[in-house]
Structure formats: structure tokens, C-alpha cells
Amino acid sequence: MDSRAVATPSPRPSAPGSPMLAGMPREPPQKLKGRHRLMQGLQRISSSPSLAKMGRTRSSEKVYKPGHRGSISCVSLGSSPQGSSISPPIQVSSTFVTPPGTPGTPNSSTSYVDINSRFRNLELGSAAASSEQLLLRTTKTTLHEISEKPLPRRENFNFWADLPQEIRIQILSYLDPKEIIRLSAVSKAWQEMCFDGQLWTVLDCQTYYQKITSEALMKIMLRAGAFVKNLNLRGCVQLRDQWLSLGTRMTNQECRNLETFSIEGCKIERSSIHFFLLRNPKLLHLNMPSMQQVSNATLKIIAAHCRNLELLNINWCTNCDNRGLLKVMQSCPNLTDLRASEVRGLDDPELALEIYKRNNIERLILANCESLTDEAFEIMVKGVNPKVDILTDRFMVPPRRWRHLDISECRQLTDRSLKALAHNVPFIEGLKLSKITSLTDDGLLDLMASVSRLTHLELEELEHLTNEVMIRLAKSPAAKALEHLSISYCDQIGDVGVLPILKSCPELKSLCLDNTRISDLVLMEASEQVRKRGNITKKGARPKKGMELIAFDCANVTWAGVREIMQGNCRILQGRKKSVVRETLPSSSPVDTDTDTMPPAGSTSASKEIMRVIETQTLLFPAQTIHLKAFHIWQPTVDAHYQRCMTARWGAAARLEGKWAEWMIATEEVGNVGHGWGARRRRRRQREAENRVREDTQGFTHDTDGPTGTGTETEDMSGLETGGSRRPTRRRARSGGCAVM
Incomplete structure (x- = not known):
């Protein structure tokens, strides 16, 4: 026991x-x-x-x-x-x-x-x-x-101070640079933490360069210099004095791991630019357009120390020419993006041949290069003395990998250069040929049939361009993928060429037609095509912008066409919505096999479940709208109507469109607008009508036989028989108006 x-x-x-x-x-x-x-x-x-x-x-x-x-x-x-x-x-x-x-x-x-x-x-x-x-x-x-006795209270502790440094840096990395700089004023500890280099691996001043002081920006660059990989100083003009005092220290000791460097619009000394290039051999993207400090010496440093370069932007660097660019092309085999607008000496055959050998270039920007000729451009496309296929009469060369080509304002180019591009640029997506005044339809017809991935096309100020090119573009394989088309100031293009484009390009999002011969028919067709892209059944859902249509300064566009765009943006249709309903019926009831679905075979249930498709009436709201830019007097009303449509205020948009149409009709009929453009247009039209009447053949009248407007012309000799001075007149038959308008 x-x-x-x-x-x-x-x-x-x-x-x-x-x-x-x-x-x-x-x-x-x-x-x-x-x-x-x-x-x-x-x-x-x-x-x-x-x-x-x-x-x-x-x-x-x-x-x-x-x-x-x-x-x-x-x-x-x-x-x-x-x-x-x-x-x-x-x-x-x-x-x-x-x-x-x-x-x-x-x-x-x-x-x-x-x-x-x-x-x-x-x-x-x-x-x-x-x-x-x-x-x-x-x-x-x-x-x-x-x-x-109660449990002892937990000792007070600082949650933020007890966190590891890595976690605190990770939390601060989700804040904007402006907020991080504000937090640096809390205390010395916070200042030390906010200026930690790990937070500034990407220093992009493009969004806040006007709000940050030069001292704070320079402090960030000095503290985070070893960590910075992406340095964008676009527009930082406040660093002009800081470069002289701290530029050498920053380039020699701090910023030595840059991969992306942008100094667009930054007032920086030439020596500081050279120091950056000498101390950063890992550079991949270099952006310095419109820099007068950049010269051929700068390009030679790039060729010697930045051999991994992939992007070089020297647009409008007037102190650069073909000699410095040739050094870069020979030393940088990975270059895929070259932007050299307004660079002198591009007619050099050696440089053109080097561009031909570097077939990995995807973006080539040579806009406003007056020295570029047809011979140099053909060497860039097909090399020197290429073989020609006897059957197809085409050059037997590897196709260019260009995806974006800009040769705008190269006025020495002709149709010969465009014929060299035909069937040699199958991957082209963006093509800019604006302001090449010597281009005609012959150079573009073959090119339009050989580009199937074309999404952006700009043909501004081509005086000799006609509707035939637009018709060929509408029939080409690129019509299904075309998103942006600009034919502004093409005086010979009208409705005949633009209407097929609207019908054949379902993905068209931007259309620039200012100063052309289009009329209200184009605006009506654009409204109809955008409305076919889809509808919304939910009343409060907001639509998206489906097309940007620019049609100002078009003499044949009237307020009636603008009204068609406004009506199409807020038109609500009646439609039917299909839905599936489950119903349980007794086993003895008949089943319609066309609209019902029988239960699976072998079911022993006394009742059978069917699925019936029914249609119910619903309202269909526009899913996409058109943002129109029209005559400057109508534009405020058009913008106000567009804002109402984008916020799904369909009733307010319809009321605004109705009131504006009533005002325009009253203005056209009465002309009570003082000495403005409406009264002058009305008086001019009256004078033109009177002149046409006077020019008609005298001595005939047109009598109508009935409501159809058909009649016979009879000679009015009443004035001659009576010997009076009565003037012969001619009556006009009523035709019932234009069938289109």
C-alpha cells in the first residue's frame, strides 16, 4: 500500500x-x-x-x-x-x-x-x-x-527599432522618393536610414526633378552612388553648380555601377560626362539627346569603354557626325537601338555598310538627316552589289530586323528608297515617312503589300499621295493590325480612300485627318465602326476610348458630322440578352429537343430537369467612344460631351447634344450671329446661288407635272409677244433633297 x-x-x-x-x-x-x-x-x-x-x-x-x-x-x-x-x-x-x-x-x-x-x-x-x-x-x-496576483506587464519595446535592418529597408522601398525624403527629417536615425543606398538603386528624377533641391539630390547620389544602377537626371538643371565641386568625386568614387544613364535636358559639363563614361563600363542604355557637349570625342570614349551598349540616343547632337558614329558601330556589337536624328554625314557608304552588317538593330531613327541619300539608304537595306532573283526580281539578302524605322524629313530620299524596303522589312511595326515631299504612290504600293505587322504609319505632308495608296493599304495584310494612321495635310486624299480604311481596320485607335478632303461621311462611318466593337449591359459601367479622331481644318466637315459622333458616343440601343434557366418538369410532360437539354440516360427520377435558353430585353450602352478634335469653336462642346460619356452620364450627354443641335440649326436658319463666320458663310452661299441662276440658259421655264418632280421645259415667250421688257425666268424642280445627307 x-x-x-x-x-x-x-x-x-x-x-x-x-x-x-x-x-x-x-x-x-x-x-x-x-x-x-x-x-x-x-x-x-x-x-x-x-x-x-x-x-x-x-x-x-x-x-x-x-x-x-x-x-x-x-x-x-x-x-x-x-x-x-x-x-x-x-x-x-x-x-x-x-x-x-x-x-x-x-x-x-x-x-x-x-x-x-x-x-x-x-x-x-x-x-x-x-x-x-x-x-x-x-x-x-x-x-x-x-x-x-496579476500577470507582470510586458516591458515596453520599440517595434520599429527592433526590426532587422533588411526588413525596414524593404518597407521603405514601397514609398515614393518624395515621401522618403520627408521621413528623413524625423530624426538622425531616420535620416541615416532614408539615405541608405539600398533604397536608391533606381534614381529616376523624371517625375520630381522640379521639386527636389540640388543639395538633397546630390546627397542621395553621394550616399547611394555604389548602389545606383539606373540614373535618370532628365531636366535636373539645378545641378549645374554641383557638377563643378562634386562631379569628380562622384564619378571617381561613387557612381561606378551604372547600367542606365540619362542626362536629357541636364546642364552638365563635358568633363563630367566623360568621367561617367570612363568609370562605368557596364553601361547598357545611354540617353543624351540635344546635348551640345556631346561630340565625336564622346563617341570615341563610348566605343572604347562601353562595348556592351544596347541603346544609344544622340538625337539632335549637332556636334556629332559619321566619323564618331562609325567608331560606335564597329565597337558595340550588341547595339539594338540607334537614334541619330539630325546627325551629319550619313551619306558615308562605309557607315551605311556597317549598319547593314549589324543586322541586330531593331530601332533605327534617322529623322531630319538632310545628308541621307538614296544610295546610302540602299546600302543600309541590301548591302553592296547584292544578287537578284531572276524569277521575282528581288534582292537575295537577309531581311532586315528593323521593327521601327523613322526617316521623316529626309528630303533627298525618293521612291527608289521605298522600293528597296519592299519585301526586305517583314518585321516592321512602326514606319514614319512624313515630310518627304518627293514620295509618290509608286514607292508605297509595293511596300504596303509586303508589311504584315505594321501598326503605326505616318504619311504627313505628302502632297503627291492619292486615294490609291489608302485603298491598297485597306486590302493589305497589315489592315488587321493597324492601330495608328496619320495622313494630315495630304490634300488629295478624301472619302474614297479613308472609308475603306475604317471598314478594314478593326483595331484602329488613332486617325489623323486634319487638312484633308474628307467629309461628314467619314465621321459617320467612324462612329458606326466603333459602335460595332461591343456593348455594355451594365448601366453604371464606364466606356473606354476607342479612337482618337483628328478632323479639324477640313473644309467639307460640318456640324452635322460632329453631331453624328456625339450621337454615336451616347446612343443607347435595345437588345436581347440570352440566359440559361433550369426547370424541373414532370416525367409525363413533353420536352422540346431544340431548346431543352434532356437528363442523362439511365436516370430513374420521376421528374426531369431541363435547361432552357431564354432571351430577355436589355439596354446596350457603348463600350467604346470616339474622342474628336474638330473646329475650335465647336471643340468646348465636344469635350464637355465626351467627358459626360466617359463618366457614364448618358442622360446628361444626350441633353447636351440635343441643345447644341437646336442652337446650330437656329444659327444656320436665322444667321443671327452678328458679323461672325455664320453670317458671312450664309451671305456667300446666297451670292453663289444667285450667280448660278444668272448663268443658266435664259428663256426657259421648268414646269413640274407632279409630285415626282418630272416636268417639261417650255419656252416662255410672254415677254416677247407683249413687247414688254419682262426678263425670261427658269423654275427649278423640287428633287426631294440629297439621298445621303
Whole structure:
């Protein structure tokens, strides 16, 4: 028998007549508070006799084993099955020991039990199977042993200061540069953290160069110089004085890992530019257009130290010529983007041949190069003395990988250069041929049929261009991919050439037609084609801009065509929407096999489920709109109407269009606009009509026979017969108006 015994807590009140009350003194129950009171309530809940109904095994069904941990039977708090108020006697297990001479004896007021013992009924009779027994288990930690002192408060700690440096830098990297500079004024620690070089690996001042001071910008560049890979100083004119004092230090010690360097519009000394190029051999993109400090010496440094260069932009660097550019082409084999607008000496055959050998160039910008000739351009395209295919009469050379070609304002080029491009630039996507006044239809017809990926085409100010080129473009494979077309100031292009473009180019997003011969028919067709691109069934959904249409200074465009654009942008149509509905029908009902779907074979259900397609009426709102640029007097109204359409205020847009149309009709009919353009136009038209009447053949009248307007011409001799001075007149038949307008 185990002799270990520990003190038990104050026993709970037992049922009257319980043997345990004989050796235990009665003590008044203590009022518990807080969590002790809660735990006491949980014990009462666990002692409920309803637990017996939840599948728990009764204590009387368990077999007592002397070798196991001791147990003591619990005292029933309910009445016995015989109705007696005294519970049956219980036995104490062998582990309940009362050592002699210790508290717990009849002479002592304290009882001791094993803390791991359990009270259990040892009787195996039917009375032990009572459903109202109290299951009481004691634990090592009693309620009185729990300390009532509150838990110690957690010491204050600085969450931001305890974070690792890497996490803080990662959090600050999501802020804008302007916000990071503002945070640097919090404290010295924050200033040290905000100017950490890891935050400034990309230093792009293009968006905030006007708001940052030269001291702050130079401090960032000095602190983050070793980390900076993308340095964009576009427009930073405030660094003009800083270059003289800190330029050498920054280039020699700090910024030595640049990959992208842009100094467009930045007032920087030539020596500082050379220092940057000498200390950064990893440069990939170099952007310095319109820099008078850039010369052939700069290009020679690039050729010697920046051999991995991929992009070079020296547009409008007038101090550069073909000699420096030739050095770059020979030393930079990875060059894919060359922008050399207004560079002198491009008629050099050696430079043209080097460009031909570098067939990895994808973007070639040679705009406004007056020295570029047909001979040099042909060498760039087909090399020197290429072989010619006898069957097709084409040059047998590798096709150029050019994707974007800009030779605008190269006035020495003719149709000969465009014929060399035909069938040799299959990957071309953007082509700019504006202001080459000598170009005609002959050079463009073959080229239009050989470019299938063309998306952007600019043909501005080509005086000899006609509608035939537009018709050929509409039939070419490039019509499906064309997105931007500019034919401004092409005086010979009108509706005949533009209408096929609108019908054949579903992806057209920008169309420049100012100073051409188009009329209102083009505006009506553009509105119709954009409306066919889709509809929106949700009323509050906002549309997208589908096309940018520029049609100002077009003599044949009137306010009626502008009104068609406005009506098309806010026109709401009635349509039908298809939806699928599930229906459950009895098995005896017939099923229409055309519109219903039968359940799968083998189904034994009494009812069958069908799927029926129904159509419901709905409103169709425009999914895309047209942004129109028209006559400057109408433009404010057009812009206000466009803003209403883009914000899905269809009612307001329709009301504005109606009021503007009423005002324009009243202006045209009455001409009550003082001495403005409306009155002058009305008076001019009246004079022209009078002149046409005077020029008609005299002495005939046109009498109508009926409502159809057909009649016979009869000679009016009334004035001659009577000998009077009456002037012969001619009457006009009513034709019913123009069928189109």
C-alpha cells in the first residue's frame, strides 16, 4: 500500500449521511472571484448527470484493479432509486492512506489524500449504477494554490527599432522618393536610414526633378552612388553648380555601377560626362539627346569603354557626325537601338555598310538627316552589289530586323528608297515617312503589300499621295493590325480612300485627318465602326476610348458630322440578352429537343430537369467612344460631351447634344450671329446661288407635272409677244433633297 499522502483542499459539501463527513470538519464555503469562480462553475457543469446521456461509461461498470492507481468512489448528490435521501455506503480504495500521528486522524482536523487519486464507487450492485453520480477529479494544482496576483506587464519595446535592418529597408522601398525624403527629417536615425543606398538603386528624377533641391539630390547620389544602377537626371538643371565641386568625386568614387544613364535636358559639363563614361563600363542604355557637349570625342570614349551598349540616343547632337558614329558601330556589337536624328554625314557608304552588317538593330531613327541619300539608304537595306532573283526580281539578302524605322524629313530620299524596303522589312511595326515631299504612290504600293505587322504609319505632308495608296493599304495584310494612321495635310486624299480604311481596320485607335478632303461621311462611318466593337449591359459601367479622331481644318466637315459622333458616343440601343434557366418538369410532360437539354440516360427520377435558353430585353450602352478634335469653336462642346460619356452620364450627354443641335440649326436658319463666320458663310452661299441662276440658259421655264418632280421645259415667250421688257425666268424642280445627307 502506497504510503505517500498530501494535503487535500477543503472538501466540497457532500450529501447528508456520507461517511466522508465524519472525519472532515465543516467549514463555511469561500466566495470565489474572477477566474476561480469561472472554474468552479465549469466543475459544476462537468458534474452534471446529463453527461451520462452523452455516451460516457458509468463508473460502476469499470472494474477495480488493486495494482493500478487508487480511486475513491464519488458521492451521489441525487436520491437513490428507493427514494432514500441517504446515499449507499462507499468504500475507500487501498491508496487512501492515513498515516498514524499525522493530520487526518480522528484527532486531527485536516484530512490527507493522494493528489492523483480518484473517487469511484466500488460497489458492483444495481445501486452503484445510479445516473446521478458526481465525477470529481482532483488535479495537482488546486484552486487555492492559484495565485491571485496579476500577470507582470510586458516591458515596453520599440517595434520599429527592433526590426532587422533588411526588413525596414524593404518597407521603405514601397514609398515614393518624395515621401522618403520627408521621413528623413524625423530624426538622425531616420535620416541615416532614408539615405541608405539600398533604397536608391533606381534614381529616376523624371517625375520630381522640379521639386527636389540640388543639395538633397546630390546627397542621395553621394550616399547611394555604389548602389545606383539606373540614373535618370532628365531636366535636373539645378545641378549645374554641383557638377563643378562634386562631379569628380562622384564619378571617381561613387557612381561606378551604372547600367542606365540619362542626362536629357541636364546642364552638365563635358568633363563630367566623360568621367561617367570612363568609370562605368557596364553601361547598357545611354540617353543624351540635344546635348551640345556631346561630340565625336564622346563617341570615341563610348566605343572604347562601353562595348556592351544596347541603346544609344544622340538625337539632335549637332556636334556629332559619321566619323564618331562609325567608331560606335564597329565597337558595340550588341547595339539594338540607334537614334541619330539630325546627325551629319550619313551619306558615308562605309557607315551605311556597317549598319547593314549589324543586322541586330531593331530601332533605327534617322529623322531630319538632310545628308541621307538614296544610295546610302540602299546600302543600309541590301548591302553592296547584292544578287537578284531572276524569277521575282528581288534582292537575295537577309531581311532586315528593323521593327521601327523613322526617316521623316529626309528630303533627298525618293521612291527608289521605298522600293528597296519592299519585301526586305517583314518585321516592321512602326514606319514614319512624313515630310518627304518627293514620295509618290509608286514607292508605297509595293511596300504596303509586303508589311504584315505594321501598326503605326505616318504619311504627313505628302502632297503627291492619292486615294490609291489608302485603298491598297485597306486590302493589305497589315489592315488587321493597324492601330495608328496619320495622313494630315495630304490634300488629295478624301472619302474614297479613308472609308475603306475604317471598314478594314478593326483595331484602329488613332486617325489623323486634319487638312484633308474628307467629309461628314467619314465621321459617320467612324462612329458606326466603333459602335460595332461591343456593348455594355451594365448601366453604371464606364466606356473606354476607342479612337482618337483628328478632323479639324477640313473644309467639307460640318456640324452635322460632329453631331453624328456625339450621337454615336451616347446612343443607347435595345437588345436581347440570352440566359440559361433550369426547370424541373414532370416525367409525363413533353420536352422540346431544340431548346431543352434532356437528363442523362439511365436516370430513374420521376421528374426531369431541363435547361432552357431564354432571351430577355436589355439596354446596350457603348463600350467604346470616339474622342474628336474638330473646329475650335465647336471643340468646348465636344469635350464637355465626351467627358459626360466617359463618366457614364448618358442622360446628361444626350441633353447636351440635343441643345447644341437646336442652337446650330437656329444659327444656320436665322444667321443671327452678328458679323461672325455664320453670317458671312450664309451671305456667300446666297451670292453663289444667285450667280448660278444668272448663268443658266435664259428663256426657259421648268414646269413640274407632279409630285415626282418630272416636268417639261417650255419656252416662255410672254415677254416677247407683249413687247414688254419682262426678263425670261427658269423654275427649278423640287428633287426631294440629297439621298445621303
